[in-house]
Amino acid sequence: MPKMLVPYPEKCTGCRFCEMACSLYHEGKINHTNARLQVHKRDVRTDFPVVCTHCIVCGEDCCVQACPVEAIKVEDGIVTIDEDECTACGSCVDVCPFGVMRMEDTAFKCDLCGGDPTCVKFCPMGAIKYEEPNTEQYEKVRTLLEAE
Amino acid sequence: MKAFHGKILKVDLSEEKSAVKTTDERYVRKYLGGQGFAVELVYHDMPQGTDALAPDNVIAMAPGLFAGFPLPTGGKTAFAAKSPQTGTLVESIMGGAIGAELRHAGYDALEIVGRAEKPSYLFIEDDRVEVEDAADLWGRSTREVPDLLKKKYGWDVKVACIGVAGEKLVKFACIDCEERQAGRGGLGAVMGSKNLKAIVIRGTKDLEPADPGALLEVALRYQKVMENAPSFKEDTVYGTGEFLGWINKEKGVFPTRNWQLSVFEEREKIDPYYWATRYVTKNKACFACTKPCGKLFEVKEGKFAGVAIDGLEYETLYSLGAACGNASIESAARGNEICDVLGMDTISAGATIGFAMELVQRGILTEEEVGMRLTFENSEDAVPAMLERMGNREGFGDVLAEGVRLASQRIGKDAERYAIHTKGMEPPAYDVRGMKGHGLAYMTSTRGACHLRAGFYAPELVGKFWRWEGIDRQSPEGKGQMVATMEDFMCVYDSVGLCKFSRGFFLIEKLTEVIEVITGLKFTEDELLRIGERIHNMKGHFNYREGVTRKDWLLPPRILQDPIPDGPSQGSVITSEQMNKMLDDYMAARAWTTDGEPTPEKLKELELA
Numbered sequence: 001m002p003k004m005l006v007p008y009p010e011k012c013t014g015c016r017f018c019e020m021a022c023s024l025y026h027e028g029k030i031n032h033t034n035a036r037l038q039v040h041k042r043d044v045r046t047d048f049p050v051v052c053t054h055c056i057v058c059g060e061d062c063c064v065q066a067c068p069v070e071a072i073k074v075e076d077g078i079v080t081i082d083e084d085e086c087t088a089c090g091s092c093v094d095v096c097p098f099g100v101m102r103m104e105d106t107a108f109k110c111d112l113c114g115g116d117p118t119c120v121k122f123c124p125m126g127a128i129k130y131e132e133p134n135t136e137q138y139e140k141v142r143t144l145l146e147a148e
Numbered sequence: 149m150k151a152f153h154g155k156i157l158k159v160d161l162s163e164e165k166s167a168v169k170t171t172d173e174r175y176v177r178k179y180l181g182g183q184g185f186a187v188e189l190v191y192h193d194m195p196q197g198t199d200a201l202a203p204d205n206v207i208a209m210a211p212g213l214f215a216g217f218p219l220p221t222g223g224k225t226a227f228a229a230k231s232p233q234t235g236t237l238v239e240s241i242m243g244g245a246i247g248a249e250l251r252h253a254g255y256d257a258l259e260i261v262g263r264a265e266k267p268s269y270l271f272i273e274d275d276r277v278e279v280e281d282a283a284d285l286w287g288r289s290t291r292e293v294p295d296l297l298k299k300k301y302g303w304d305v306k307v308a309c310i311g312v313a314g315e316k317l318v319k320f321a322c323i324d325c326e327e328r329q330a331g332r333g334g335l336g337a338v339m340g341s342k343n344l345k346a347i348v349i350r351g352t353k354d355l356e357p358a359d360p361g362a363l364l365e366v367a368l369r370y371q372k373v374m375e376n377a378p379s380f381k382e383d384t385v386y387g388t389g390e391f392l393g394w395i396n397k398e399k400g401v402f403p404t405r406n407w408q409l410s411v412f413e414e415r416e417k418i419d420p421y422y423w424a425t426r427y428v429t430k431n432k433a434c435f436a437c438t439k440p441c442g443k444l445f446e447v448k449e450g451k452f453a454g455v456a457i458d459g460l461e462y463e464t465l466y467s468l469g470a471a472c473g474n475a476s477i478e479s480a481a482r483g484n485e486i487c488d489v490l491g492m493d494t495i496s497a498g499a500t501i502g503f504a505m506e507l508v509q510r511g512i513l514t515e516e517e518v519g520m521r522l523t524f525e526n527s528e529d530a531v532p533a534m535l536e537r538m539g540n541r542e543g544f545g546d547v548l549a550e551g552v553r554l555a556s557q558r559i560g561k562d563a564e565r566y567a568i569h570t571k572g573m574e575p576p577a578y579d580v581r582g583m584k585g586h587g588l589a590y591m592t593s594t595r596g597a598c599h600l601r602a603g604f605y606a607p608e609l610v611g612k613f614w615r616w617e618g619i620d621r622q623s624p625e626g627k628g629q630m631v632a633t634m635e636d637f638m639c640v641y642d643s644v645g646l647c648k649f650s651r652g653f654f655l656i657e658k659l660t661e662v663i664e665v666i667t668g669l670k671f672t673e674d675e676l677l678r679i680g681e682r683i684h685n686m687k688g689h690f691n692y693r694e695g696v697t698r699k700d701w702l703l704p705p706r707i708l709q710d711p712i713p714d715g716p717s718q719g720s721v722i723t724s725e726q727m728n729k730m731l732d733d734y735m736a737a738r739a740w741t742t743d744g745e746p747t748p749e750k751l752k753e754l755e756l757a
Contacts (some may be wrong), residue, residue, distance in 0.1 A: 012431060013431045013432050016437060017436060017438055024218060027354075028356075030355040033352050039213075040303060044327050075451040117366075122367070122371070124438040125440070148303055
């Protein structure tokens with residue numbers, strides 16, 4: 001099983017350093033609308049990072065199934081987008097339960113920075129780790145999102 | 149020039165109109181950002197002699213130059229207006245993300261004037277600017293307001309708002325964003341006077357640094373520098389109160405029972421080394437801060453069960469703790485929660501209660517007048533109870549909602565002898581009788597007694613800082629020049645949007661590199677300090693123009709007449725001679741008149757006239 005981003009909401013301080021670093025690394029500029037992960041800062045008790053789970057959490061491959069042109073594939077356990085095939089229809093964005101499938105000219109999403117994730121490097125608290133997938137942690141985030 | 153949009157959004161609530169003023173590189177070279185922008189807007193745009201709660205007062209908000217970029221501790225936002233508490237130009241800096249969001253909406257700063265006809269909030273989404281009806285939000289807390297607005301607009305909008313205290317024009321009402329506050333000087337009351345309950349922003353525009361690759365490198369480098377700094381672990385585990393024991397026991401400058409004592413004998417019970425392991429359930433951080441000194445403090449059982457705050461900060465451990473003789477950390481936490489929810493500055497609110505307690509102790513106030521038992525001995529219950537009354541302006545709380553200066557004038561009967569403030573601002577948690585230069589800084593601070601305008605407690609307590617070594621905290625010698633220089637430096641800090649806790653390792657020579665990476669603009673250290681001097685002179689000139697002169701700067705009677713009676717600083721006092729010598733030295737260092745007026749030559753030299 002390839003390593004994945006694993007969120008630890010209880011360690012997240014809500015500083016959003018990861019979000020800014022993600023955007024800066026991928027786009028050379030900062031905009032939370034293009035960050036591949038999000039930090040929710042809901043109330044005094046609750047801050048949490050929302051990362052792409054590469055569909056580990058439910059195994060449903062929602063975005064893969066939703067894509068009408070088969071531009072989204074799972075390769076070695078990692079969900080990737082073929083930008084040449086993508087028609088920017090938005091179906092994948094609509095179905096992603098975490099809201100981390102993004103859209104500009106084409107769909108785009110977390111690519112784990114080629115195996116050295118920027119968000120992990122920039123999080124000082126270990127609230128996002130790059131390790132064996134951990135369904136329990138993904139479920140925690142899903143529960144937090146559902147309560148929103 | 150990168151990073152800036154060259155646009156300032158100006159909103160007139162009376163007219164329900166907005167306009168965009170364009171600026172260019174010269175504006176950044178002159179004022180830098182953050183506090184510099186906010187102060188410039190109030191200084192130039194508020195008509196002279198305007199009452200702080202009148203529609204013509206200008207409230208400005210500006211993100212620091214770094215805000216929105218991943219620079220550790222560099223996400224701060226400045227608010228500024230004429231203060232109803234001090235009558236001076238007050239800027240207050242917060243760690244919430246509202247400023248960075250304004251930048252993503254395409255503006256470098258926001259200026260609000262006028263008064264809405266009815267309770268309203270401002271909604272900004274990029275080019276869309278609306279004044280909306282806030283009937284459903286009025287009367288609600290700083291926790292309910294963002295909840296309701298996020299339900300309406302989505303989880304990702306940023307909200308800055310006031311609580312009931314701001315609506316009721318409590319003199320020290322604050323502005324809240326994400327449990328972080330622009331706390332000091334009653335800027336929340338200025339919003340309240342404008343019928344402005346909240347500012348809601350969603351921005352979708354890019355922030356472009358001049359050198360993205362270098363910025364990633366710089367950001368990571370400074371994160372490591374910070375992690376390796378000596379106090380990183382202690383600060384992140386115990387928060388800003390980490391050094392409370394040291395200040396109290398080693399230095400003896402922890403003001404207790406309205407400054408009657410300078411050592412709190414029950415310190416152990418409010419020390420983070422006691423409570424962090426028992427009550428803290430999570431770390432919290434300001435926007436863009438990788439050194440979380442915020443603590444989620446939760447009370448699970450007992451009469452204060454259910455309390456959940458981002459605190460308690462060092463200053464609050466003094467104001468709601470020692471200043472009121474309150475050794476119950478749970479009570480102080482509940483007090484902190486009341487301040488947060490109603491939207492009040494914890495420092496002024498607590499210090500004002502401590503002041504009233506001393507009046508009760510001396511028989512100047514009776515239980516009957518106060519309407520409840522308000523003593524140092526029953527502070528555990530009295531502090532939260534009185535805070536509720538102050539925030540809602542109920543009973544005697546209405547008098548204390550005015551702060552110590554106005555309350556003491558209203559109470560009469562020698563109450564002013566026990567009112568501890570400069571320029572109407574209740575002081576933070578450093579007994580300056582044992583720290584002469586910091587005492588000077590309480591006087592020269594343009595917003596009244598403040599530990600952050602010069603940040604001078606650190607140099608004096610540690611004995612060395614930046615350019616200086618062998619600093620004697622008990623000596624007034626040389627403090628005029630040092631305080632002036634530190635004020636200029638701290639103006640730069642508040643303009644780039646850095647947290648003052650970084651000032652030990654993020655010295656001015658390091659800032660030039662980061663500013664260039666983000667904006668592409670080169671500054672020298674001297675140029676930055678010159679901008680700091682310009683910002684301070686705008687505030688000083690504004691204050692003099694509004695009638696605040698040297699006589700209003702002076703230290704209160706207790707500091708000048710009552711030597712510290714206990715502990716390591718026993719016998720310390722600032723004499724009138726020392727006070728006046730330091731003030732004269734300071735005025736000379738600033739090239740101001742001895743009355744505190746920036747001279748026309750100085751203003752011209754700084755391109756302000």
